[in-house]
Amino acid sequence: MATITALKAYDLRFPTSLEAHGSDAMHTDPDYSCGYVVITTDAGDGLEGHGLTFTCGRGTEVVLVAIQSLSFLLVGKKLEDIYGNFSGFWRALTSESQMRWIGPEKGVIHLATAAIVNALWDLWAKREGKPLWKLLVDMEPEKLVSCIDFRYISDVLTKEEAVEMLKKNQEGKADREKEMLEKGYPAYITSAGWLGYSEDEIRRRCREGLAQGWTRFKVKVGADLADDVRRCGLIREEIGWDNTMMVDANQRWDVQESIDHMKRLAEFKPLWIEEPTSPDDALGHATIAKALNPLGIGVATGEQCQNRVIFKQMLQAGGLQFCQIDSCRMGGVNEVVSVILMAAKFGVPVCPHAGGVGLCQMVQHLAVFDYISVSASLDNRVCEFADHLHENFKEAIVIKNASYVLPKAAGYSTEMKPESIRDYQYPNGAVWQQLFKEGKFTAP
Amino acid sequence: MATITALKAYDLRFPTSLEAHGSDAMHTDPDYSCGYVVITTDAGDGLEGHGLTFTCGRGTEVVLVAIQSLSFLLVGKKLEDIYGNFSGFWRALTSESQMRWIGPEKGVIHLATAAIVNALWDLWAKREGKPLWKLLVDMEPEKLVSCIDFRYISDVLTKEEAVEMLKKNQEGKADREKEMLEKGYPAYITSAGWLGYSEDEIRRRCREGLAQGWTRFKVKVGADLADDVRRCGLIREEIGWDNTMMVDANQRWDVQESIDHMKRLAEFKPLWIEEPTSPDDALGHATIAKALNPLGIGVATGEQCQNRVIFKQMLQAGGLQFCQIDSCRMGGVNEVVSVILMAAKFGVPVCPHAGGVGLCQMVQHLAVFDYISVSASLDNRVCEFADHLHENFKEAIVIKNASYVLPKAAGYSTEMKPESIRDYQYPNGAVWQQLFKEGKFTAP
Numbered sequence: 001m002a003t004i005t006a007l008k009a010y011d012l013r014f015p016t017s018l019e020a021h022g023s024d025a026m027h028t029d030p031d032y033s034c035g036y037v038v039i040t041t042d043a044g045d046g047l048e049g050h051g052l053t054f055t056c057g058r059g060t061e062v063v064l065v066a067i068q069s070l071s072f073l074l075v076g077k078k079l080e081d082i083y084g085n086f087s088g089f090w091r092a093l094t095s096e097s098q099m100r101w102i103g104p105e106k107g108v109i110h111l112a113t114a115a116i117v118n119a120l121w122d123l124w125a126k127r128e129g130k131p132l133w134k135l136l137v138d139m140e141p142e143k144l145v146s147c148i149d150f151r152y153i154s155d156v157l158t159k160e161e162a163v164e165m166l167k168k169n170q171e172g173k174a175d176r177e178k179e180m181l182e183k184g185y186p187a188y189i190t191s192a193g194w195l196g197y198s199e200d201e202i203r204r205r206c207r208e209g210l211a212q213g214w215t216r217f218k219v220k221v222g223a224d225l226a227d228d229v230r231r232c233g234l235i236r237e238e239i240g241w242d243n244t245m246m247v248d249a250n251q252r253w254d255v256q257e258s259i260d261h262m263k264r265l266a267e268f269k270p271l272w273i274e275e276p277t278s279p280d281d282a283l284g285h286a287t288i289a290k291a292l293n294p295l296g297i298g299v300a301t302g303e304q305c306q307n308r309v310i311f312k313q314m315l316q317a318g319g320l321q322f323c324q325i326d327s328c329r330m331g332g333v334n335e336v337v338s339v340i341l342m343a344a345k346f347g348v349p350v351c352p353h354a355g356g357v358g359l360c361q362m363v364q365h366l367a368v369f370d371y372i373s374v375s376a377s378l379d380n381r382v383c384e385f386a387d388h389l390h391e392n393f394k395e396a397i398v399i400k401n402a403s404y405v406l407p408k409a410a411g412y413s414t415e416m417k418p419e420s421i422r423d424y425q426y427p428n429g430a431v432w433q434q435l436f437k438e439g440k441f442t443a444p
Numbered sequence: 445m446a447t448i449t450a451l452k453a454y455d456l457r458f459p460t461s462l463e464a465h466g467s468d469a470m471h472t473d474p475d476y477s478c479g480y481v482v483i484t485t486d487a488g489d490g491l492e493g494h495g496l497t498f499t500c501g502r503g504t505e506v507v508l509v510a511i512q513s514l515s516f517l518l519v520g521k522k523l524e525d526i527y528g529n530f531s532g533f534w535r536a537l538t539s540e541s542q543m544r545w546i547g548p549e550k551g552v553i554h555l556a557t558a559a560i561v562n563a564l565w566d567l568w569a570k571r572e573g574k575p576l577w578k579l580l581v582d583m584e585p586e587k588l589v590s591c592i593d594f595r596y597i598s599d600v601l602t603k604e605e606a607v608e609m610l611k612k613n614q615e616g617k618a619d620r621e622k623e624m625l626e627k628g629y630p631a632y633i634t635s636a637g638w639l640g641y642s643e644d645e646i647r648r649r650c651r652e653g654l655a656q657g658w659t660r661f662k663v664k665v666g667a668d669l670a671d672d673v674r675r676c677g678l679i680r681e682e683i684g685w686d687n688t689m690m691v692d693a694n695q696r697w698d699v700q701e702s703i704d705h706m707k708r709l710a711e712f713k714p715l716w717i718e719e720p721t722s723p724d725d726a727l728g729h730a731t732i733a734k735a736l737n738p739l740g741i742g743v744a745t746g747e748q749c750q751n752r753v754i755f756k757q758m759l760q761a762g763g764l765q766f767c768q769i770d771s772c773r774m775g776g777v778n779e780v781v782s783v784i785l786m787a788a789k790f791g792v793p794v795c796p797h798a799g800g801v802g803l804c805q806m807v808q809h810l811a812v813f814d815y816i817s818v819s820a821s822l823d824n825r826v827c828e829f830a831d832h833l834h835e836n837f838k839e840a841i842v843i844k845n846a847s848y849v850l851p852k853a854a855g856y857s858t859e860m861k862p863e864s865i866r867d868y869q870y871p872n873g874a875v876w877q878q879l880f881k882e883g884k885f886t887a888p
Contacts, residue, residue, distance in 0.1 A: 098503060104723075110551070309728075
């Protein structure tokens with residue numbers, strides 16, 4: 001038996017706005033950041049659970065307080081009680097009788113939940129001595145399904161159906177695992193097409209990407225139509241027409257605008273339009289999909305889909321042709337698995353959202369689990385990759401032949417190096433103190 | 445010209461859990477609380493803007509930090525610039541390039557936005573020397589519509605349509621205002637049917653309500669079907685069949701469960717089932733409505749509808765027969781007005797959610813505005829009332845003949861008495877210090 005003795009929370013920020021990394025039509029100057037959680041126990045095995053939720057700079061302090069406010073629900077709890085009834089624990093965390101009002105299951109409080117729940121999964125995988133994807137893949141279907149809270153999704157997916165889906169895929173699992181270990185999981189890059197980059201920078205990054213073997217490239221659009229046309233043309237010039245291009249509007253448009261703009265951009269043959277409009281608008285996405293699918297353009301969204309209820313409706317309404325689960329927006333692995341299962345039921349491929357800080361570290365596990373245990377297909381499936389900040393993690397992701405190499409270390413690959421946790425703390429870490437001193441940022 | 449010199453934020457909590465006030469199937473022990481905002485300027489007129497967002501106890505500290513984090517967008521701004529382009533200011537507040545990630549426009553950050561925006565409206569009304577409803581009613585249609593951010597709703601309501609709707613209703617406005625001043629706005633009570641009350645307490649409160657002239661009563665359901673049947677029967681026994689009963693499940697059910705339970709409760713002839721399931725599930729509400737409308741039961745929701753995009757879909761999908769706008773869940777008056785206009789377009793009556801702390805104070809203004817300027821109808825329209833904590837406000841609501849008497853003081857009726865702001869601060873106010881000393885609550 002092991003009891004949780006402490007939950008420490010950190011506000012970690014990286015000054016990415018200095019180089020326009022990650023700039024898009026809505027987030028013009030992100031400083032990639034996270035609410036970072038470390039869970040310790042009295043097990044005496046030296047193992048800690050490390051989890052995080054991604055943020056963009058300002059606002060991380062709000063998430064931090066939310067994590068601290070939820071921590072009373074963990075500290076003093078026995079790990080066996082949590083992992084023995086994980087859906088029950090998850091329900092208790094997301095439905096705390098007073099705190100649920102400030103969500104429920106959305107926004108700040110759900111981001112905080114994600115950081116905590118991700119840390120619990122990291123710890124569980126470490127205790128089992130397995131990388132998270134392997135923990136999920138090896139788990140008995142009944143046990144894995146017992147981690148899911150089916151509240152509000154039972155009209156689309158029941159517990160029994162979920163078990164059935166996982167059992168059906170036991171066949172061929174070993175082969176798919178072997179395949180993944182040999183080839184890795186296919187990825188695409190976003191690093192070439194950020195809005196803030198100059199023409200030269202875009203061309204340079206496209207050529208670099210091609211040289212490294214990349215075949216799928218995502219371009220940020222949405223700020224200005226003429227500029228979008230110019231930049232899409234530029235990238236097609238560089239990557240040619242045999243490679244794949246996707247575009248991403250980061251919620252910049254209304255429903256009709258999405259349709260109009262994408263009809264103009266259709267000549268560049270994008271595979272999907274990502275986040276055309278409000279991430280809350282399942283019916284809007286369905287209207288857009290209906291107009292664009294005949295042009296060969298699918299609708300993708302997910303990085304700001306707040307929870308399984310919005311994903312459920314996106315799928316029910318036909319608003320989603322590519323399901324972009326996020327590891328930190330929903331309430332951690334438990335809820336993500338429920339969305340992966342719903343997507344499979346609707347025959348919609350899962351193409352995880354990544355980038356930011358730590359997202360690639362996590363979604364590689366989820367994508368591999370999806371292939372081995374749920375979808376058993378790679379058709380139209382590809383996992384996002386953006387090459388930022390991985391040097392801060394103990395077990396940094398490895399990309400080879402434009403694919404994620406499967407992580408082998410135990411855990412969820414979420415643990416940062418101690419010096420990163422120390423130096424990037426905001427506002428007191430050494431990196432920030434130096435930036436304030438140099439006048440590059442103003443101290444809060 | 446006047447410039448905002450400071451924004452002060454307070455965590456105010458009232459120990460309502462001691463008496464089971466406000467207990468429902470999901471919120472078993474609320475301590476009615478709020479994030480409270482006071483805006484001061486250099487105008488020298490002594491006027492302050494007071495605004496709040498309702499919370500349930502734990503978690504208020506998270507909202508408080510969010511308010512503080514947003515305040516840099518206000519302090520130093522000229523009031524004329526804000527009120528001169530209120531939709532632009534509202535967009536800047538809700539789309540701050542780094543902070544929008546932790547929403548966007550939902551949960552904690554949107555509750556914080558509500559408190560701030562409500563304080564701005566309180567100040568505007570005070571500066572005009574009018575109660576808020578009168579400020580709204582007297583405002584030129586073009587000016588009022590210029591306060592609304594139409595992003596993400598233009599597929600259902602355009603700026604031009606909104607102006608048109610308001611202009612059409614200029615006719616008869618003076619008569620409706622006179623009628624409202626004479627008769628007040630019709631209300632219903634929830635105070636009789638909280639889950640935590642004993643049978644005797646319920647009967648006593650029903651009789652008291654009838655004696656006071658109430659004709660519409662709401663009952664909390666959802667914890668246990670047999671108990672719901674018993675309590676609905678009890679209340680029908682007391683109020684008879686000529687009076688109106690509504691039931692409220694506070695999101696306790698899944699979609700099919702909602703239909704099954706309500707078919708069982710249909711014998712008690714409720715006018716509506718409120719919050720049957722997840723407030724995010726527009727399609728789920730539509731499925732429930734389709735099954736229950738033939739039984740004469742409408743679906744109502746709104747107190748946890750996060751923003752105009754969810755309301756839009758509820759209306760588009762036919763999931764809403766009663767639109768329960770909330771004054772603090774969405775981003776303040778600007779966004780609420782957009783939902784009132786959309787509801788009118790779909791012919792759905794607005795029946796505001798109230799109760800908690802301060803909600804009645806605010807929604808009375810919104811309901812009256814809806815009648816005079818937008819819907820021009822009282823059919824199936826009624827505003828919630830629960831008699832808690834109004835003694836803390838400078839201009840407490842007045843109920844007469846089961847109706848809200850129109851407020852006459854300038855402002856949004858949101859300003860609390862100085863001694864309430866002082867004594868209920870958590871955890872350092874005198875009331876809480878005393879409660880800790882008596883052992884009724886544990887100090888944080």
